[in-house]
Amino acid sequence: MILLLIGVLLLGVFALRFRGDRRRLGNGVFLLLGLVFVWVGLAADDSETALGLLAGVLIVLSPLLVLVLAGLLIVNGVQVVRREGPRVANLLSFGLGVALLLPYALLIVAVATGSEWFAFAVISVLVAVSYLSFLLVAFLLYSFVYGRAAYHPGMSAIVVHGSGLAGDRVPPLLAGRLDKALDVYRAEVAAGRHPLLVTSGGKGSDEAVSEAAAMARYLTERGVPADALLLEDRSTTTRENLEYTRDLLAARGLAGPMVLVTSNFHILRTAILARRLGLDAEAVGSRTAFYYLPSAALREFVGVLVEHRWTHGLACLACLALPAVVLLLVRLMPA
Template identity: 65%
Template sequence: MFALMIGVVLLGWLGLRVYREPRRIGNGVLLLIAAAFCVLGLIELDSESPVSIAVVLLLAASPLVLLILAGLLMMNGVQMWRREGRRPANLLSFGLGVAMLLPYALFIVAFELEWEWMTAVFGSVLLVECYLGFILLAFLVYSWVYLRLPYRRGMSAIVVHGSGLIGARVPPLLAARLDKALEVHAAETAAGRTPVLVTSGGKGSDEDVAEADAMADYVVGRGFPAEGVLREDRSATTRENLLYTAGMLAARGMSGPMVLVTSNFHALRTGILARRLGLDATVVGAETAFYYLPSAILREYVAILVEHRWTNALICAALAALPLLAMVAVRY
């Protein structure tokens, strides 16, 4: 019962945090902790209930789930390599699958051979892996929640972030963002607003034109008025998308909130970055082809870890030290 009370209190705190500022990865961490306490509380109340039994079975099967996930990631890596080209970034999911399996295998070998110190070392690696898995789960769950938060109308600008061209052609990933932006603009127009549409993206070394120009041509070709489009054609990163666009709008005397349109996997990190830059911005995400999601999500996840690198490094170091300290305490 006490655990359930803690869970309910944490959920209330989470609701307040999300209301005040939804663009925080910490909200996802708090959500998982609150959910864990609620589950423990439900098990305390009635360990014989179907829900409690299901939770226990899920926890018991978690090693198998990890093995299945590792296998799926490796299969996705092969699929990305075939469909999206032979680039290192497309092997991220394959590499993660291997990385997930290797510590378990080495830990089991060391334990069976009674190599005590090696068992402690691989135990340290597993604790770090569990922490990183927890953060990945928090990112995934809260990204799903963030994309479903109520959208507030009344935007002064709709900003579409570029994602790369094929020569001068808009590929499906970017087309989905532009179609979503047109959908948002139609909703704003129906509510009596006429926000400007900003296409944001510079020219890459392997592109024939600036992304902003190709994006503008795409929406104009679908009936959007050319005079309603602004082109930000200098940026090469999401940060530059935001900074250059904000500067361009300010130079034209345009103020007020903006909505940032990107892919669903990129929405939460875009929102976090906009908050850090002090921008009044809401983010909406366009749908992405399923096969593309694992590698894309992993890139976002790694970026989140890097942005909070010192906190993550400290926690990982503390966790890694625990099995080694336990071994020292037992042996000496």
């Protein structure tokens, strides 16, 4: 009963935070913790059983989920390489899957050699891996929830983020973003509003024109008037997309609100970054080929970790130190 109440409280905190500002990864942490506690509270008949079940989730189920995740990542990595070629970005899911298996292999070695300190060192790594795995699950869960939350209409600007060109042509991934932006734009126009459509993306070394120009051409060919378009053609990263677009809109006296249109795997990190930059903006996403999603979502997760590297770095250090501290305390305790 106590765990059930804790779970309901955590879900209540999630609801309040979501209503206040949905662009925070912490919302996903509260949501996942709340669901786990509610599930354990409902599954157990008494407090003792509930605590045992919760311990089982943390001690047994968590590593098992990591192993299952590792297997899925390896399979997906092979599939992506077959379809897209052996580029570094396409090897991410395969490499991470192998990396997740490595600590368990080392733990088997430690047990076989009987080295207590080596075993605790490996367990320390596994605790840190479990922490990152929990964050990954929270990120994926909340990305799903955030992607299905409707944005509030009445935007002053609709910003489409670039994703690369094929020469001077718009490839399918970017076309999906532009088509989603068109849907949003047409809905706004039908409601009597006339937002600016901002195409955001610079020119890569292997591209014939800037992404912004190619996207603008794609939109005008589909009926968007030229005076409704604004080109941001300098950016090379998501942060620059947002910063340069903010400056262009500010020069026109527009500070928001705006909706950021990108691929569904990219929306949460884009929204989190927009919040950090102080933008009045929400993100919506276009669909992506299913086989491509795991690798793309992992890149987004890594990007979020990098944005908050000090927080998660300190948390990982604490996880690495925890088993050794416990072992030391046990050794110092009187018999």
